[in-house]
Amino acid sequence: MTKGTAGSILRVLKPPEPATGDIFFEAGGSTFHTHTCPTDPPHTWKCNSPYCNFLHDLCPDHGGAEPVTIGREPWKR
Numbered sequence: 028m029t030k031g032t033a034g035s036i037l038r039v040l041k042p043p044e045p046a047t048g049d050i051f052f053e054a055g056g057s058t059f060h061t062h063t064c065p066t067d068p069p070h071t072w073k074c075n076s077p078y079c080n081f082l083h084d085l086c087p088d089h090g091g092a093e094p095v096t097i098g099r100e101p102w103k104r
């Protein structure tokens with residue numbers, strides 16, 4: 028039997044970003060970052076490529092270049 032919750036310090040953990048509708052490009056990395064595709068309206072997408080320089084470029088679905096995938100680096104051929 029516990030009485031009251033006034034002393035509780037526990038909170039519901041909310042994810043920093045909504046998990047619904049997240050799309051991402053699988054590039055073999057372990058860390059995700061978020062790109063913003065400058066369509067109208069803009070949308071975000073995530074990828075885990077460690078080689079991205081531009082985070083505000085078109086996504087592959089909208090004609091942009093695919094992020095470089097680990098193991099398929101064009102400069103390592």
Ligand SMILES: [Zn+2]
Nearest residue numbers: 074076079094
């Ligand atoms: Zn990226």
Ligand SMILES: [Zn+2]
Nearest residue numbers: 064086088089
């Ligand atoms: Zn897009």
